[in-house]
Structures are given as C-alpha cells and as structure tokens.
Amino acid sequence: MRMNGADALVGTLLAGGIDTCFANPGTSEMHLVAALDRTSSVRCVLGLFEGVVTGMADGYARMADKPAATLLHLGPGLGNGIANLHNARKARTPMVNIVGEHAAYHRGFDAPLTSDIEGLARPVSHWVETSRSAQALGTDTARAIHEAHGVPGKIATLIVPADAAWGEGGAIGQLAPSRKPPAPDMAAIAKAAELLRNGRGVALMIGGAALREPGLGLAARIAAQTGARLLGPTSGARARVGAGVPMVERVPYPILRAREVLADIRTLVLVGVDEPVAFFAYPGQPSKPLPQDSAVHCAASVEEDALAALAMLAELLGADKASPVLQPAAEPASPSGELDLEKLAASVATLLPEDTILVDESITSSFVLLPRLRAAKAHDFLQLTGGAIGIGLPLATGAAVGAPGRKVVCLQADGSGMYTPQALWTQAREKLDVVTVVLANRAYATLRGEFKSVGIDNPGPNALTMLDLANPELRWADMARSMGVEACRVTTAEAFAAAFEAAGRQTGPFLIEAMI
C-alpha cells in the first residue's frame, strides 16, 4: 500500500501499541489529522489547551501502563504543554510527543510561527529528533516509541515537518525489541540486606513501581521483618494507598517537618528512588533533610529493576512470611455544620468508593487531607511530581481515559485549578467518570505561608495582590457548567457529603465546589 509520511507515522504508532492520541493540532498538522482520520484504531481526544493535552497523556500512561501520543502545534503548542511535560518527566511517565513543524524548505523564511522547537523540547524531553523526510518518518516514529519505553519511562519528542508528513514514500517503522531494566547489582543488594538486618535507625525508602503491588508488599514485608521504617517520596506518580494496604510514611513537603521526621535515621536504603531533597532552598536550611551524619545506600537505582531488587532482598532477609503493617480503615464519620478541611477529609475518607483513582493537586490542603485519606478504601493515588501546578484536572481526565470503568476523584486546589480549567470540557465531551472536588480557599495559600517564612507578617497591598484570589470570587460550579460539567457549590459538611456520595453513584463528570 502506498502511504505518505503521516500514514507511516500513524501506522507505526499502532504497531507500537499506541492507540490513544491526546491532541490539539493546527494547520501544520493537517496531514497528520487526515492520516488519523483514515483509521478508527486510534482514539483521538481533544484538549482545548496543550497543557491539558500533555497532562492527560501523563494521567493516561500512569493508569494504562503504556504511553499515549500527543499531537501538538509547532513551538507555541509545545510551549503550552511544557509545564505538564515537566511534571511527566519528573513522574518518569512514558510519552511520545508528535510536534508539527513548518515544511523544511519553509523554515528559513521566518514565518510568524517559526521558532526553535528542538530548543523548547529539550529541557522537557529525554529524546528529541526532527524527522528528515517522509521516507524516514516511520523509522523515526519507531525510535520515538522505543525511547519512550526506556526504564524508567521517558519523554520522546518527534518533530514532524509538514513536508515529511505529506510526502509520499512512507513505510511503517521497525520496532526494536523492548527494553528490560538492568538487574540490580548483587553486591549492592547483599550490602542492603546487611544494613537492614543489623542497623539501628534504618529506613527502607521505595519509589516508582515499588509504590504499587507487588513491590509494595515485598517492601512492607522486608520492613516488618527487619524493623526498618518504610518510607516513600513526598510525591509519587502512582501508589496504592488505603485501608488494608501496606503503610508507607511519606517524606513531608515542609523542610522543617521533613528534618524532624527523618531526624533519627542513621542509614537509608534506597530502592527505585533518589535520596530526599528539599523542594526549595531557604536561608539557613540545608538542601537535604536527612541528618548530616546519616549514610545512604542505593540498593537499586531508578534505572534498575526495583521489583527484582525487593524480591532478592526479601529472600535474603527471609521476609516472605513477615506480616506487613497494614493501614486500618477509617472510622465512619458524618460531620455536620460549616464545611472545613477536616470535615471534608472525614467525608471523603468515609465515602471514597473502593478502587477509586484518586488524583491529588490539593497543595496546602493536602497537609490536612492526605493523612486522613490514607484510611479510605484502597485506591490508586496519583500526585503532582514536578511541582508545576495545573496538573490535577488534566491528570484526572487522562487517568479516566486510561482506566475505563473506574471512578476518578480529583482533589483540586482552586488556584492551581485555574491553570488548566479547560480539562473540564474534555471530561464532558468524553463523558468521563471524574468527580472533581475544588478546594476553594480563595488564595494562593502556599504563598501566604511562604511569605511568613521570609519575615513579612503583615503583607502590604502588593504582596496581597499576588496571593489573594478572593477579589473577585471565582465561581467554580458556574465555570464547570459553562464547559458542560454538572456542578454544585457546597458550604456545609452535610451538603458536601450528600453531593460527594451522589456523584460517586452516578457515572460521568461532576464538580463539587467546596467552600473551605
């Protein structure tokens, strides 16, 4: 069959198992759109803004355990997607970005949309290439898929000049055999076993795939067997959490809290995770929260096979029969009166449906919410990994696409939510089963706290201008409805519980604006 470059690209995506494309194309991608239109095997999901597109692709991959493609319009389209690409990179999410570009011969004329796309892509991609021709496009796509499937997952960005897409002579690219993570170093494992067996003040810290089964159970049994504390990172891409699930202590976000929590650690054994570092630097505070005299031993790096490492450790330590510490279930609660975060947390902990996908971008509210939500029914827990706010709504949307039939609940801070509200429209269009809880505190509450930490107790007009969101008041329920999502605003604990329960029972998107 004769095909153009665009057909070869689409055919290679399908051959590589990529059947979902989050898209916001423009004129320079029309031949790619036409090729996607010639097949019904790729599901195309439109986002009204590219930050939504890349955030959806991240959420999809975290749940589907395989990459999606994105389709983006030149440098500015990629630019709009950068913040959530940054987050995806930090989450080690696999992703194949297809970015349109002017025809090669047109670039030199500096048309209005000409920009340095490779330059923009590099800081948020592990692999970037501009395809040279229609003939090369299939092979280049196969390479991008292979790179995305790195260990851990990688961001691969393929830039497609319009003439490579429309040119004839395309051919499906040959896919390289899939990569296996390198086995961990036996000596490093043996050393880790010795440290865990003999050490006082020892903790085992896990990340990546080890935050889910089967790694999580292995790690928890090792901890139970040795008496080591079991730690996890402040933020993880995806973790299993909830009643009956092994408990993992997360390193707290505030540097002072993190230092307190880690103060008694003498030895930290890492599996599939990096040593904790402070989110930000502060005058007089160290960049690393671990005590200076503690030792760090890496049993398996993030590039190695964490599950194999944990299995070996469990065997060396005879941990197979140990009983891990499991999270107890929440006491059922029916809070009443004016809504606040504690009451909201108690309701969600009580009412969260079994096996929900819980997406968290609650920011400051998380300090109250997350400890309580650990006791909800077992669920998958997706977090902001790169600190670039505006991921919650897109991540939840993409997770719903990646895990059909499962309920998604998104805990969304109001300030962060305003970065990518357009995701609500895609939820309505695709009839996705997402309940969004907007935590409407009407402030950049993080900054209020940080402002105190720089010594200003009574902010003046300019500081208030930059942290207060109350003037004018955002009305999230109205905004959701303007994009086709059913919504309500609640001010009491009873109304929140009723709305959350009802939203849990129905299928399809719903937004609850919780005034806290």
Place this chain on the structure above:
Amino acid sequence: MRMNGADALVGTLLAGGIDTCFANPGTSEMHLVAALDRTSSVRCVLGLFEGVVTGMADGYARMADKPAATLLHLGPGLGNGIANLHNARKARTPMVNIVGEHAAYHRGFDAPLTSDIEGLARPVSHWVETSRSAQALGTDTARAIHEAHGVPGKIATLIVPADAAWGEGGAIGQLAPSRKPPAPDMAAIAKAAELLRNGRGVALMIGGAALREPGLGLAARIAAQTGARLLGPTSGARARVGAGVPMVERVPYPILRAREVLADIRTLVLVGVDEPVAFFAYPGQPSKPLPQDSAVHCAASVEEDALAALAMLAELLGADKASPVLQPAAEPASPSGELDLEKLAASVATLLPEDTILVDESITSSFVLLPRLRAAKAHDFLQLTGGAIGIGLPLATGAAVGAPGRKVVCLQADGSGMYTPQALWTQAREKLDVVTVVLANRAYATLRGEFKSVGIDNPGPNALTMLDLANPELRWADMARSMGVEACRVTTAEAFAAAFEAAGRQTGPFLIEAMI
C-alpha cells in the same frame, strides 16, 4: 541604605522607568514579592496563569510604548508564558522577564521544580542571563532593561536565583544611555525614491512604528505623490486604522489571496518591515507570495529608523503637500434578525467608540470583520503577530492597564479564547474597561478550511473530534460571570447592537457572547 538583591532589582526597574509588573510568583520568588511589597511605586497585576501574564505585558507595552516587567515562577512558569512570549517577540515588543530560580547551591540536587530555565528562555528571548549574586543583581537588571529597549523592542529574560534575591549587598544598577535606531542608509533611500518615482507596479510596504502617526501619514503622502500602492503586513503589533486615517492595504493571510493581491507588483520598497512570506507552507505553493520576477528593495530595515527613512523619502519625492487617500467612514447600519458575522461587523463599524483600542484575535472571522471595521471611527488596532493563539484576552487586558481612560474592545474567537480565559478574572479584579466580543462559531473553523485544502471533504470521526467545539457547547457568558465579569449571550443583530452600545457607554469589563 542596605538592601538585598531583590530590593536592588526592584529599585533598578523603577530607575529604568519600569513601574508595572505582571506577575504570577511562587515560593522561589517570595523575596522579590517582599521587595515589591516594600514599595508602592510598582503596580503589580496578578494573572492566574502565566500565558495571561506575558500576553498582558505585551499589550501593556504596545500601548504604553515602554516595557513592563513580568514575574514568573521557575521553568514551568516561564513555560506557561512561552506562547505569548513568542507572539511578543514577533511583535518586537520590549519586555523584561524576571524568572525565579532555585538558590544556586540547590540546583545540583535536582529538586522537583529544577529545570533548564535558560534553555526554555532562549527560543523566545533576545537576551537571557542568570544573575550570579545579590551584588550583581542590580547591574544585571539594568542590563536587561537596556536590552529590552533595543531597536526594535526585545525580550530580555533575567533569571534570578533565590539566594541572589535574598542575599545582602545589593545596589541599584547603572543604566546605560538609551539606544537610538541607526539612521537608514542614504543610498538605499535615494534608490527607493528613484524606484517609487519611476516604477510601474511599485508598492511601498511599511511596518512597525510606520503603521502609526507620524510614519503613517508620511507613507501615505509618498504613495499619493508617486502612485505607488501602500501595503502593510498581514499582522501588525499596533496600527492606526479607521475613518479619516490613511488607508493601508494589508497582505491577506491565505496564500492564494496574497498571491492574487500582489500579482501585479514588479517592485516592492520596504520600510521597517520584512518581505511578505506565507504563514504556512502548502504542497505546490511557494513560500513567498510576491511574483517571482518582482524586485524587492529595502529602504530601511526593521533595525533602522523607519520614521527618518519616510521623512527623507517624502522630502526627496516632494510629497509633503500630497493628499493621502483616507478611509471613508462607514455607512451607519442597524442590522436586524438572526446574528451573523456581516451584521456583527456592520454594528461594530457603526458603534465603535472614537479612539478605541481594538484587539483582534478573531481568526477566521477576521476575513469578514476586518475589511468592514476599517471604516469604524479612528482607533488603535492590535493584532496577533506570532500565530500562537490565546493572546486576545490577555493582550486586551494589558492594553487597558497600559492606556488608562481608553476603551478597549477585544474581538475574540471562541477556540482561541479558551487558551487563556483566566484573563477575564484580571479584568474584573483591576476593573479594566474592556468589552470582549466572543465570536462563538463553536469550531476550530480555521482547521475546517485547512482540512479541505488537504483533500478531505467529508471528515470522519477522528477529524471531527479535532475541529468541532460544539459538543459540549461552551457557554462563554457563564464562564465570564464565573470570573466576575458581567456578560450576556446574544443571538440577534438587535440584541448584539444593544449590548455593544450599552457596554461602550459603561466603564468596566463586559463580555458579549455573540452566537454566529
């Protein structure tokens, strides 16, 4: 007075005449926020998303004729602002971006928000530098201001590590003398005069500052004196347009139309503008719409003094007394019945208040709107210059900040408007006098046309997915109200005219959702 780096930065901005800061700061910029809070001389304007921030800074500078500062949070904050920085760069808008960064000693730890900020900044900046210390920060800020004031305007991006902001020993930077544009080459001017005087099929094409007075009048008199056609670029950063204003033929956006319009040109004389190029490449179409056998002569490049060039040309050609062709006024119209673009155009042409700032991101609707709006009362006309959609609402918002007391009208396509709707919130917060007309055609109508041009007349489900915005319907009036902006939806010509007239009479933001 002892000051830290942040104080030195703010003091240097003020010394350099920059008294407006469009901001969306985060934790790493808290010391800069504190310094801004210690002065009341800088007006801080919050945007709820950085694409709004950079677009506002563009609109401000186009009207205030001087740069604003932006304050952005690390790589992702800059990333969110990239699309509108791209547009500002293409508009040759002066801008000073202040981008926060981790403390220098913290960078190596690869904290979640660590990214290659310089790498992200370079494709959209003419000048990028990371400050080394509190002591250097004042000098670095002075350099950024100097670079922004280049000829034409430049995007200067100064990256400020948190420890440079909080460190002591800051000092106000010394500002270099302001730059003058180089005078145009006399021989090039003489040659241009000869071509204009003798040529058949000659056109004079102007851009930049020459699209406003006094350049516009000079160019129009030269054209009147010599019989040359007077052309302007497809998009200009700011132009004077309307009844009684010299007429300038703009090069049409569609390549086929541009080729037709330029078909009889044998000689094109450029002043302060580049030769026209096609927005996109298409199979079988050239990248340049000018006839292949035409000659192009640059009398003054965009880096040279276009006004001086036009003055010299006018003198050489004895054009001082020539009568330029002026735009006739619109025939007053009172359309009725179901609203469509023609009726909307007729109403706006009749009702646009004198000396309005008209911001255009009407995209496909512009083909109908703009020819008719040229006959409205004289106004300043601001366009999308870089093709990155999502500029209209922020540009209008910033223009209102930059030109207090003047009415701003924004013609906003619905698809593009969804990129940066958060600008409406800033309009409400700052009580800005902006009337937004949303042209609600519920489609990426551009793509519908482009899709035909790639040979698909009957798009299938995947193509429709990527160009149809009707499912679900966006309700812009509700969305505006959710962000504190008064709004209405209109479906008839009478209702549109009544709403537009009423909005013109009141002060403050108003949005009209025009169903077309």
